[in-house]
Amino acid sequence: MASSSLAKALATVLIYISLCNALGALPPLGSQGINLWKLQQQQQAVKLSLTVQNPSNSGVEEFPVQWFQQPLDHFDSSSGHTFGQRYWVNKRHYEPGTGGPVIVLDGGETSGEDRIPFLDTGIVEILARATGGLGVVLEHRYYGESIAVENLTTDSLRWLNNEQAAADSANFMANVKFDGIDEDLTAPGTPWIYYGGSYAGARAAHMKILYPELVFGAIASSGVTHATIVYWEYFDIIRTAAEPKCSYHIQKSIETIDRLLSTKRLAHPLKALFGLPDLQHDEDFVSLLETPLNSWQAKNWDPAFGSNVFDEFCDALNKPPFGFLAADVADLEFEDPARMISLPGGLSLDFAIVNYANWTKQNVVSTCPEGSTQEECFGTFNNSQYAATTLDQTWRLWQFQVCTQWGFFMPAPPPGYPRIVSNLITLDYESKICKQAYAPGKYFTVPPLPNVTAVDVLGDFDIAADRLAIIDGEVDPWRPATPHSQYAMDRDDTVLRPFKLIPHAVHHYDEYGLKNLSDEPPEIRKIHGEMIAFVMEWLKDWTPPKEDQ
């Protein structure tokens, strides 16, 4: 797609997302059916969450941007190349002369600007207020404006990895000099509490393991400490946690769609029903059917901040089309004769599939701008689509981390397992972008599959340390990759090693907060209270390190 039509597509996508009430903070961005449209949508969605949460940009003036100089390569200083890393400081509660603590929030895989709400009313503000501490949001290298390179070619991306990013944080903690504060608040002379959600949650846990002398305490919220190549469990959480009738309808619809696609005669009328007659590859077609499922993760306990798209989709799916059928057919078995609708091209389908098609046409297909073909908008097999390496191609960043160290590809579950995604979604399909988008460079080549060992050697499901808190959400699709996974050992919840699961919660529900905690729903108020309590207890144990003689 030419860049001008891509820009048009983006404008449309933005409108679509804002109509859908925007998505909450998304990370870690999985590779859920990769095409440019989805990648750009994910990037834009993260950005948009700031606009919605913070419409007047209030707070931004209170927290002016600051810069910290970092070496591009912490492990080979010979090039001498450096870059400015952005950060923002909340001094509202800091009491000079008290020596901290410093509460730092790792920006993770998005612009640090998107995290300012957490500095203003979210977890950083909450903990800084409780402890009289200084709050900080630290942007991750390569994201936002913390950029050290001129383009995003494979070679230029070679310093975007866990080891370099962890070294950035350590260097920052040990050397930062805060504007307008005379006191030395660096680690280890000051207690630092390191917070992260999602990918950044895994980083918070890793920081406690890698730099225990600098990180006094860490909180890993929805921290995906188990990196894995195949991650079909993501959609399985949604299958089991969604409203049962909706989940049943998705499951049955997808099974039927897979069956119809395998009969070449009905595949075309079926795709036409969904408004996608011109999409060449059936994989791309079924990948688009995951669009509503991807909005599960964007739910938030505050509907003004999160997305309602998943629930709207379920309502649309479950409702017998008016005028076609009696309302009481909704409780009959899938494909009961009373539920069937006859359609052009010899199709006869359960009404849930017809609703699925209508929803997809209205909410997904309609975002493809006039003048672009469906293949250009939703196809993923044309390598030229991925050729641009200019700095505005920000989808290349997290995708690079996926392809090199994190994985989380989401094919269909193993054979015979109940599923809400198509069997056509394979590991090859989900991971092909790693080959398509990252041509081998002179200095670096993206491996055929990511080396997730580098993440998992740091502790995986069993990662643990004193003053490392693990907080997860009960119905978070990322939970199976956290220490609260069904594959992890159970553990006790103690003050020194908090281990807390927020009931009914999705993705890092504790990160976001309201100015007045008593306005939060009970489960969120409870976790925030517990977090304040354990951090206060930790700080009682603080003693400054002895000076070296």
Ligand SMILES: *[C@@H]1O[C@H](CO)[C@@H](O)[C@H](O)[C@H]1NC(C)=O
């Ligand atoms: C692939 O994409 C490029 C650039 O977007 C376009 O010029 C080309 O026509 C496309 N090729 C096919 C076969 O569609």
Ligand SMILES: *[C@@H]1O[C@H](CO)[C@@H](O)[C@H](O)[C@H]1NC(C)=O
């Ligand atoms: C990318 O940037 C590097 C220098 O940072 C430069 O040597 C290289 O030619 C650039 N490549 C492209 C395709 O722009």
Ligand SMILES: *[C@@H]1O[C@H](CO)[C@@H](O)[C@H](O)[C@H]1NC(C)=O
């Ligand atoms: C199709 O979807 C639109 C918008 O979501 C809705 O207004 C309309 O009633 C739906 N049509 C049918 C036949 O369900």
Ligand SMILES: *[C@@H]1O[C@H](CO)[C@@H](O)[C@H](O)[C@H]1NC(C)=O
């Ligand atoms: C993967 O990473 C681990 C840990 O960093 C390393 O020991 C191993 O050699 C790597 N494997 C490959 C195939 O590069």
Ligand SMILES: *[C@@H]1O[C@H](CO)[C@@H](O)[C@H](O)[C@H]1NC(C)=O
């Ligand atoms: C917070 O909200 C509660 C209940 O709505 C109210 O009683 C209290 O005064 C509020 N506190 C502040 C500081 O506004």
